[in-house]
Amino acid sequence: MSTFVELVEKRRSVYVLGTDSQYSKKEITDRIREVVKQVPTAFNSQTTRVVVLFDEANNKFWDHIYDVQKDILEGDMWDLMSGVMTGAKNGIGTVLFFEDLDAAKKMPTQGTRTEAYKQNNNANAQYAVWLALAEIGLGASLQHFNIGYEQGFDKATREMFNLPETYEMIAQMPFGSVEQEIGEKEHIDADVQVKVFDK
Numbered sequence: 001m002s003t004f005v006e007l008v009e010k011r012r013s014v015y016v017l018g019t020d021s022q023y024s025k026k027e028i029t030d031r032i033r034e035v036v037k038q039v040p041t042a043f044n045s046q047t048t049r050v051v052v053l054f055d056e057a058n059n060k061f062w063d064h065i066y067d068v069q070k071d072i073l074e075g076d077m078w079d080l081m082s083g084v085m086t087g088a089k090n091g092i093g094t095v096l097f098f099e100d101l102d103a104a105k106k107m108p109t110q111g112t113r114t115e116a117y118k119q120n121n122n123a124n125a126q127y128a129v130w131l132a133l134a135e136i137g138l139g140a141s142l143q144h145f146n147i148g149y150e151q152g153f154d155k156a157t158r159e160m161f162n163l164p165e166t167y168e169m170i171a172q173m174p175f176g177s178v179e180q181e182i183g184e185k186e187h188i189d190a191d192v193q194v195k196v197f198d199k
């Protein structure tokens with residue numbers, strides 16, 4: 001099996017995070033920068049913007065998410081997701097994924113196609129960063145708290161880090177050392193997932 005396929009298999013959602021890593025903040029950040037730079041985007045539009053949070057910035061961000069979400073989530077969902085929010089503060093940091101709406105507007109498309117390309121661009125970056133973190137032994141998960149540019153849900157995050165108004169928050173990826181057992185994952189039939197024809 002190729003090293004790449006092994007890496008793809010190694011990447012999993014990790015929620016119980018720690019700070020046990022030999023990699024410095026600079027090494028992690030350099031790696032994220034390099035990967036995001038190489039990610040393909042529709043028309044090479046490079047619409048994705050990434051913000052990496054460590055230490056106080058990470059705590060401040062997750063305290064804010066917690067404060068907002070405690071009034072939104074209820075019951076089982078709160079029990080499940082509040083652990084993700086507090087757990088994110090136990091890790092090393094968080095990668096925030098944005099799309100720059102000014103850059104997205106410059107694509108030679110409109111409407112739902114622009115929206116699809118914007119989301120696809122961002123997803124490519126999310127997955128590449130997730131793999132890059134997994135390769136250096138770091139666990140991460142993908143979260144979608146406080147997203148909703150039109151509704152203003154991500155405004156406070158922009159203000160917190162003095163980000164341009166055109167940045168739409170798409171996802172968050174808290175990361176750190178892996179402090180949990182990773183369970184088996186169910187897979188659908190491979191023949192349903194991938195079909196092959198040669199005539």
Ligand SMILES: Cc1cc2nc3c(=O)[nH]c(=O)nc-3n(C[C@H](O)[C@H](O)[C@H](O)COP(=O)(O)O)c2cc1C
Binds near residue numbers: 011
């Ligand atoms: C588009 C997308 C959205 C996701 N959203 C969330 C989320 O909001 N919260 C969460 O905990 N996991 C989220 N996940 C993680 C999936 O639940 C997870 O990847 C899936 O169950 C497979 O598990 P694995 O990551 O361990 O392979 C998301 C994954 C994708 C690809």
